[in-house]
Amino acid sequence: MSALPSASATFDTVVVGGGAAGLVAARAEVLAGRSVALLDAADELGGALARASVADVEVDVGAESFAVRGTAVSTLIRSLGLTQVEPSPEGAWLLRDGRAHPLPSAGVLGIPGFPLADDVRAIIGTRAAVRAYADRLIPELTIGREHDLARLVRRRMGVAVLDDLVRPVVESVYGLRPEDADVDALLPGLNGALTATGSLSSAVLRLRSAAPAGSAVAGVDGGIHLIARALLADLQRFGVEVRPSSAVSSVDHAPGGWRIRTADDVIDAARLVIATDGSTARSLLRPILGDAVGIESEWPAGRRSTTITLAVDGVDALDSAPRGSGVLVAGAEDGSATALTHSSAKWPWLRDVLPPGRHLLRVSFRGEDEVPVDLAVQEAGRLLGVTIPAASVVDAARTVWRQDAARATRGLPARLAALSSAVAATPALAITGAWVAGTGLASVVAHAQSEVARLGAAPTD
Ligand SMILES: Cc1cc2nc3c(=O)[nH]c(=O)nc-3n(C[C@H](O)[C@H](O)[C@H](O)COP(=O)(O)OP(=O)(O)OC[C@H]3O[C@@H](n4cnc5c(N)ncnc54)[C@H](O)[C@@H]3O)c2cc1C
Structure with a gap:
């Protein structure tokens, strides 16, 4: 048998996955005085805290708000020097059988x-x-x-x-x-x-x-994606080794902790935090945990969706926010839009940074088929009850999303509880992320913090 290749680097903690969960976990680890590496498959970290430049403005194309239950996200935002903002008071609407009503x-x-x-x-x-x-x-x-x-x-x-x-x-x-x-x-x-x-x-x-008084959700002045940017800036300031474009292919036990492999690197760490999406995490965990907790068994399918963000100029009927902050569609047919967010009506900070007469609309579709911008424009008009000429669209960004089955899927809470117990019984291992924490930043941030706290002082201190 050939000897194990030696690791190119050794850290107290390696965090795999740099979405909200991994960024928060890495920050907690470095603030506890540990040397940390954060590896992410994508070329830009942040996961669903994603941004795109649309008509020269950086806007959220993933998460755009957070639930204000609990204090984890608000406290995090404050500690990063960001400003929490409330959405406009207009609520969302529902489109049913072609007629729109406030929810x-x-x-x-x-x-x-x-x-x-x-x-x-x-x-x-x-x-x-x-x-x-x-x-x-x-x-x-x-x-x-x-x-x-x-x-x-x-x-x-x-x-x-x-x-x-x-x-x-x-x-x-x-x-x-x-x-x-x-x-x-x-x-x-x-x-x-x-x-x-x-x-x-x-x-x-x-x-x-x-529930707390006021809106059930809040945002960040400048966009939710700034949470990821500010966390990354902190990590770099605190000396965390941040490696984008570094998909982890396997994790194994090794003397003193863990051995983590990417396509072209081997890293050793005393502690391991897995903060990827669910299917990646399960395939990394399988050799470690086996099927004791049903990790090999079929997992409920996740969902795929596509969002098209449109910058629209000169459609006066949009100025009055005809459907408040946006529209949900009851019984949406395949190929048609399922929801729309009128982002520039929902977020006063966004309205203020856009030139007069410009609106930002985010249209959501099921699946990941190529959605033509023309279809998104047509659907935006239908959902808002407004004519939007194709020529009024000055820019558009398309984003495809693959999300895990929600933690609240029937049958999963029990399986996830068994999985969490097996992880807790494995020294120096933590798993976090929306697939175990529950959908949404409020759940993800609180879970990442408590998982890292659970790892506690052992074994490197
Ligand atoms: C379109 C959209 C809108 C949303 N809107 C809201 C909202 O308004 N409010 C709200 O609270 N929540 C919202 N959510 C949900 C919320 O964004 C997520 O629950 C949360 O951001 C998930 O964070 P995460 O770190 O668990 O996962 P992710 O953000 O998915 O991060 C996982 C990371 O793991 C990395 N990775 C995957 N495989 C590997 C590998 N092999 N090696 C290394 N890295 C790997 C990925 O590149 C990714 O960066 C939204 C989600 C989406 C998709």
Whole structure:
């Protein structure tokens, strides 16, 4: 047997994957006094905290906001010297059967708190709203918990609430069919509030009253991508070895810790943090953990989507933000847009940096087929109820996304709990990232910090 090649470098910690999770983990490690290398497959770090230059303005083409529950993201933003901003107060709209309506204001993930409210009736009609109100009269669940979100909503509020309100929101935010969504993972506390209050609508109101006042999401002055840029600047300042275009192909146990391989390098480390997407992480972990936790077994498929960001000039009808911050589409057909964000209406900082009369629109499609810009322009016009001439588009950027199955997919929370236990039982190993933490920055940042804290002082201190 040939001897192991010697490592070209040795660090206290290697972090694999430089999206939000890996950047946050690397910063925590270097601030704890460790030597750190951060390896990412892409030529620009940041993962879904992505940017593109559209008509000479750097804009978010991935995440553009964060949920304000918890304090992890706000604290991080402040510590990076960035400024947290609120979106404009106009909410989002829903397009159903060609008609647009403001999304009901008092709801959670589309589940209405006031089923008979005008904004609910406008979308599902009075008869369906009365059916939804029957939720207040149906005896509460007393035995067991309901895990299937679709069943829970359909049983308590009827099929119209499920299909016309809940489905578009859950599919757009989590890429998840309500039939596949685990209630406890998606809305922790909902089952408990349902038991305590006796109805789904009251449970939703209770969850809302427990949330902080004001908007449920916030942004960063200049864009969410600045979080990645500022984290990277910190890492470089603190002496972290940051290596873009360095896809890790394998990780193995080695004397003193871990051996990490890329196509053209071998690195040793005492501690290893895997912060890639789920399918990469599972293939790296397989030789270490085996199938003890079902890592080899089929994993639910993730989702692919394409976003086209358009810079549009001189369409006066956009100045009044005709669909508020954007539009979700109920029952979007294949090949048509599923959602639109009117970014320059949603974010005052963005409106201020654009020349007068310019708007930024982000149009989302399912899948990763080549979406012609003309189709995105046409769909933007349809969703906004405005004519957008092709000649008014001054620039466009296309981004393709592959996201893992949401952590809240039914069956996954138990598998992920078993996987996390197996990882915790493996010395000097941590895994983090949206596939284990849950979708969204609020979950990802808090999880990355707590995973690194769990590794604690051992073994290098
Ligand atoms: C279009 C879009 C919009 C979103 N909008 C929002 C939003 O508004 N608000 C919100 O809170 N969340 C939003 N999210 C979700 C949020 O952005 C993600 O949950 C979060 O950024 C994920 O971070 P991560 O580090 O787990 O993964 P990622 O950002 O996916 O990072 C994983 C990294 O691993 C690297 N990698 C992969 N394989 C390897 C390998 N073999 N070796 C080394 N590196 C590797 C990748 O290059 C990548 O940089 C959005 C996501 C998308 C895609």
